[in-house]
Amino acid sequence: MSVDVAVVGATGLVGEALVELLEELDCPVAELHLLASGESAGKSVPFRGRNLRVRELDGFSFAQVKLALFATSAEVAGEHAARALAQGCTVIDLSGSVDGALVLPALNPARLGELGFPALLRVPCAPAAEVAEVVAALRDCVELQELSLTACLSASQLGREGVQELARQTAELLNARPVEPRLVDRQYAFNLLGLVGAADASGYSAIERRLNAELNELLPELQGRVQADCLLAPVFFGDALNLNLRSAVPIDLSEVRAALEAAEGIELVEDDYPTVIGDALGQDAIQVGRVRQGAAGPCNLNLWIASDNVRKGLGLNAANLAALLIKHYL
């Protein structure tokens, strides 16, 4: 009951976390193939006590595996996911660029029963997964009408290069050297960037479009009444989310607390606020605090959320989805 699996983008921040999680969750993987684009091929990544060599993506035939996870840029996934499917391989895309079925294992695993295999699947971006999981846990006490989110993303949103950029800029500043932006177009150290990447004609970044679309898809009761904005904070890892919900009926805060307390995958931080450092990083649970009524009245609920974007927001969801697929569908 195990199958051969490929992880594409195995040397990236998310790819490495994913390989770790496949091992940690005892995912029924027979042989694991690690793939990356040119410059990273040849490196090795540990898996079940062995160092697996990372191979070149371009020449790889996906006919060798039943399942491929794409922890790559949107460009790479866009280029290779369709080829993988054509070669008989089911795809889990983490990049948001593949037009497949959106599945968040904690929320809509039944979606898998409606599909034929091999199939193209995708998991939500980290903030969409985190918010949807929290909101879904509240469905008995919040009749969701509107959702407003300010997602403070971290350097890891830009991958390993983003983390290096923030570290380099910070060191330059603290050593009284001029800041030389490379990956971003301005000073990022000790600054807040109000846009993550480039904006389209409507003024939104790719991650904002993805976040809005995925929240609408995962929480269809919202019917478009979503506003999700992203900024990039000078923080290395983790998501910090300021979430406002509006319910059609007044909200009982003690019911909200009880629902969060009971939810698997969520940890309620009572009478305090969680932060990425100290609370969220390395954890498998989304940390939720500051449970309070909105200033606009009892139909409004506000929460402050911290989560490990790489591990919890993306990696765990993709690894759990892989395990579900292998056990029941492939």
Next chain:
Amino acid sequence: MSVDVAVVGATGLVGEALVELLEELDCPVAELHLLASGESAGKSVPFRGRNLRVRELDGFSFAQVKLALFATSAEVAGEHAARALAQGCTVIDLSGSVDGALVLPALNPARLGELGFPALLRVPCAPAAEVAEVVAALRDCVELQELSLTACLSASQLGREGVQELARQTAELLNARPVEPRLVDRQYAFNLLGLVGAADASGYSAIERRLNAELNELLPELQGRVQADCLLAPVFFGDALNLNLRSAVPIDLSEVRAALEAAEGIELVEDDYPTVIGDALGQDAIQVGRVRQGAAGPCNLNLWIASDNVRKGLGLNAANLAALLIKHYL
């Protein structure tokens, strides 16, 4: 037509900026008295080419001055502002703790005509002043119905000690030493704090209560439909504000841009986003970018704002109010 003036809290971040601005704006000050609490008394602060000695607040008689500006903690203002008024001195409070008339010179200077003098006055906190000034500039194109704000405040919100805390923690981390939080109760460097200070029983911090109350007072058309949340970003200076507005009628973005372009005290950053570093710090204009329709539809407007909280958000408003008072009312 000039009067004697006192600045209380003259050695703080905001107090020093205020003294600078009184000089820069040619505010009709005859003699300037600089006051501070015990440990800071004895220091000196430059004003009009002289170094003025900072004196002890406790023993100071406000009968010597016509106007006193309190750039102090809420506690100090709460203790001394009433005494100043009783001694015949008009008070401008910057701390938000004094129960006086709220005046933002750019918005409601006519309020001064309704008052008898000496009087207790207060200016809004920096994010309230910044948001109210922007929203007021849009009154012809936005029929304001709801306002939602995530205010990313900086270390300077906690005064000079906040700036020092962030610098010290960052240096400790980059030198691989353990972080020792002092002013805040956890790691602040490379972390986002989801609450600025302590929360009350309703879950809000003092700055959030002040911000919500002042926005409601400055923008009465909102009638309580305000949600303003504050977080503390690991940034030294400046406010970065994610602002969502809902209008009763569809919003024409080109009218919004034209109104922002025309507004004194506001700078439109076209087709880009401003940041505190590089755009806002040291500037007298609030920087507004990312002018875009909200994801929820054409009645929604989203903006990204960066502003120098110390200079523009607080200091200029207080100094301009002082000038108005001296010229027309004292």
